[in-house]
Amino acid sequence: MANSPKKIAVVAFGGNALSPEMQKGSFEEQQANADAASEAILGIACSGYEVILVHGNGPQVGQLLAQNEESAAKIPMLPLDACVAATQGTIGFILTTALRQTCKRLGIDKDTVTVLTNVAVDPADQAFQNPTKPIGGFMSAERAQEMKENKGWKIIEDSGRGYRRVVPSPEPRRIMESKAIRELALAGYIVMACGGGGIPVAKVNDRFTGLEAVIDKDLASSLLAAEVGADLYIVLTGVPQVAINFGKPNMQLLEKITVSEAEKYMSEGHFPPGSMGPKISAALKFISCSAKEVLITTAEKLEAALEGQSGTYIVPDAK
Structure with a gap:
């Protein structure tokens, strides 16, 4: 065989x-x-x-x-x-x-x-003109000004907690x-x-x-x-399953969803940019290139998820 x-x-x-x-x-x-x-x-x-x-x-x-x-x-x-x-x-x-x-x-x-x-x-990626990704620790106003002048860093004031450096986050083109x-x-x-x-x-x-x-x-x-x-x-990630209406009384855990369903939930605001949004976007990009499945879960639930007993699978739309 x-x-x-x-x-x-x-x-x-x-x-x-x-x-x-x-x-x-x-x-x-x-x-x-x-x-x-x-x-x-x-x-x-x-x-x-x-x-x-x-x-x-x-x-x-x-x-x-x-x-x-x-x-x-x-x-x-x-x-x-x-x-x-x-x-x-x-x-x-x-x-x-x-x-x-x-x-x-x-x-x-x-x-x-x-x-x-x-x-x-791409060195012409718009991200280089508009750095938005905060990195490193918080700085005082004096330290922020020093790094801005000496290193050319772009600095933002972060929610009253201090100053942080922000850097570009360009889209990956090739590994x-x-x-x-x-x-x-x-x-x-x-x-x-x-x-x-x-x-x-x-x-x-x-x-x-x-x-x-x-x-x-x-x-x-x-x-x-x-x-x-x-x-x-x-x-x-930090949750065993993807959910819609997360944290609300009508929260619904998702076991399996199609690409179209994921796109619909995304457009309705169920997957915010600061949490599940980037992971769903990455999943959809992979499926569009491969027509294969994506599994989202925690490390603790991974074994059960691989057996179909936990996690959220995102699958291509039926042809």
């Missing part, structure tokens, strides 16, 4: 999964959180998929930027694209350690690899290492890729160079899933 073709699942989860707001964000805390999440990730592999993991890095890159700012008088600051690259490496190391340890404990023959991932963006990522996954590795949305790069004067920007992790993972030909795109 011929071997069944291998299936690929691209899994996206946020940086807050490793560094929740209620924690200090120490290395030890992040390692413990990765240890706890690793069994769920391996559950996907045990369900018959080759796994590509895309993590966020919001808290981690914020920490690194704060460290840069505090030591700026002694050590030159790293540009934002280098900070994204650095956190890809650190988080990849944390996840690799967790997954290898869990594989050993469970007797699973799997290894992991982290791919430092560059993501091409530069997608071919290598796919080949590694099909070779049996659990691959960490596109961390933090990837390092933003663009072709300037006939060479690729890094840009100071942050790419949305959900859009980058959706594009990666399409480019590697994923059979399933999984978005791990």
